[in-house]
Amino acid sequence: MPRALFLTASALLLLAGCIDRTPISAEFRDPVSGISIKYTLRQGHEFLAEFDRGFHIAFAHGEKDVPLAYDSGGYVLMSIYRIRDGTLVFFDREGYVIVDPMRETVRQAEQIDNAAGSDFLGCFDWYGNGKDRTLQFIPPSVRGDRYGLGKH
Numbered sequence: 001m002p003r004a005l006f007l008t009a010s011a012l013l014l015l016a017g018c019i020d021r022t023p024i025s026a027e028f029r030d031p032v033s034g035i036s037i038k039y040t041l042r043q044g045h046e047f048l049a050e051f052d053r054g055f056h057i058a059f060a061h062g063e064k065d066v067p068l069a070y071d072s073g074g075y076v077l078m079s080i081y082r083i084r085d086g087t088l089v090f091f092d093r094e095g096y097v098i099v100d101p102m103r104e105t106v107r108q109a110e111q112i113d114n115a116a117g118s119d120f121l122g123c124f125d126w127y128g129n130g131k132d133r134t135l136q137f138i139p140p141s142v143r144g145d146r147y148g149l150g151k152h
Helices: 003-016
Strands: 024-029 036-043 051-058 063-067 078-082 088-091 096-100 105-109 119-127 134-138
Touching (some): 024 134, 036 134, 063 105
Antiparallel strands (some): 036 051, 051 063, 078 088, 078 119, 088 096, 096 105, 119 134
């Protein structure tokens, strides 16, 4: 292997080991059902804003970890809605995570049929500027619905 290629490969391997995989998380507590959902990100790439993502959901009688699609664009926005039957819907442009607090079930879907008339509860997203920018749950009083799921 030529020396320059070896040095480049070595430097990339060193940098790959320097990824800060410390999880970043924000939490939403549903005042109606009492469940809590923690949205967690872990840096997935040493240079780009890419993340491994997941939910940790605490129901009344148990907990579930739900892996989410890899975020390859750094666009972590996850909107939260309540549909008429009390089910919570999380939408992130990749798909839907449907949480039924009463049955304590979670499923992922590419579409949902009963979103009309849903209530926007807020979203998980980056908030703040510069060093103060963090992942947070942002209530609808601070930021409106960016997807308009309930308006379809």
